[in-house]
């Protein structure tokens with residue numbers, strides 16, 4: 001039986017372990033943490049439970065697919081339900097908007113609250129759908145670095161429709177031209193942050209991101225986001241994958257330009273193939289030290305990071321839902337601060353995720369578990385303690401202004417997470433959330449491929465390589481790698 005070693009039990013590493021097991025490989029995973037899931041983890045603060053990282057569940061069919069590979073019923077492992085409301089939006093000028101999953105209902109709400117004809121929005125959404133349909137097989141489901149990807153009818157169709165992609169203009173310009181109304185432009189600009197980019201830089205092509213949310217919907221994991229990792233881990237173990245926790249891989253062993261295993265504390269483990277689910281930059285810098293590296297790709301700008309305040313709040317806020325956004329009054333300056341000045345703007349956009357709205361056990365009665373996230377620059381040695389203290393004051397003031405409350409008196413538990421914590425806990429380069437950013441219009445082609453061009457039998461999966469960050473794309477990276485391995 002051929003043997004595969006996977007470095008890291010992030011969501012892509014676990015998904016790939018399942019796929020390779022299905023292919024008949026003996027699979028061994030080495031993980032430096034004491035638990036599976038990487039960025040997908042959870043913790044408790046007294047009676048409050050929190051998901052530490054991802055909060056938005058989209059495209060859960062990619063998760064189900066992994067259970068189906070073994071003819072297992074996905075629902076008996078991982079249970080979720082669709083949300084009617086995808087997000088509640090709030091602005092400083094008092095404007096409020098509920099984004100409904102159902103397209104027509106959302107368009108009617110936009111017409112009623114923002115005065116934009118529903119026909120205009122539906123036309124914009126249709127265009128985004130077209131972009132997604134034309135690109136998904138090339139950009140998301142296959143390796144961009146294999147000639148065969150480009151020799152298909154799908155590719156030909158896409159090339160003939162290149163004008164539809166709006167690659168030459170930033171997302172903000174496309175949204176201003178096609179939607180016009182400032183609140184609506186800001187709302188649709190926000191989708192650039194789904195891969196840690198700026199709407200003033202990322203190409204107009206990215207309108208396709210919101211299509212995924214609008215078309216496929218948003219979901220709630222009944223046992224929290226961490227259950228994605230836990231349930232897939234359970235399946236992998238049941239099918240015979242071996243997991244070794246507290247094992248930090250220090251080297252990929254090479255022989256005649258082939259990956260033949262890994263080294264941990266001078267102990268060697270051999271295999272036929274090696275896959276790194278570790279961030280691709282430290283994979284080269286630490287595990288392949290001394291080998292030639294694809295410098296242009298590794299030097300691509302990294303995505304944004306985040307500061308998160310986890311608050312146990314002893315009050316219920318009836319006007320909030322699972323996902324809530326309190327927008328900055330100056331979005332352009334906020335993104336300039338993050339990507340140019342490497343700072344956090346003093347009027348930041350605030351995302352509040354409250355899982356206790358859906359999972360009653362996540363907070364005591366009449367209380368809520370607030371996950372308050374602010375987009376931040378990645379780590380370039382800033383004084384995070386000072387930044388976090390200033391930010392906390394600004395965040396509390398803004399929440400008080402917009403939600404007409406006095407939040408400080410209700411915070412009874414608190415934990416704070418900075419880009420440094422993210423970097424230390426998951427070895428993500430500079431603490432970025434999604435690998436490299438998509439601020440460059442060629443970014444899709446500048447992500448590291450899912451295999452090595454120089455070293456045989458070495459592959460890569462996860463958010464820092466093709467097709468990109470976020471749970472659905474990480475799961476697709478595992479699928480692409482599995483398809484590349486004969």
Ligand SMILES: Cc1cc2nc3c(=O)[nH]c(=O)nc-3n(C[C@H](O)[C@H](O)[C@H](O)COP(=O)(O)OP(=O)(O)OC[C@H]3O[C@@H](n4cnc5c(N)ncnc54)[C@H](O)[C@@H]3O)c2cc1C
Pocket residue numbers: 007008009010011012013030031032033036037038039040052053054055056057058247248249250277278279306308422425426427428433434461462463464469470471472474
């Ligand atoms: C705060 C936050 C919010 C997010 N929000 C969302 C969201 O709402 N929706 C969404 O879809 N995505 C979201 N994301 C992104 C998503 O979490 C990631 O894209 C995804 O989880 C990355 O998975 P991965 O497979 O790349 O591995 P990672 O989660 O990066 O895990 C890599 C694993 O490899 C291990 N490792 C690293 N180096 C070594 C080594 N040398 N030896 C052994 N093990 C090693 C690490 O310990 C870690 O467990 C968010 C991320 C963060 C941090």
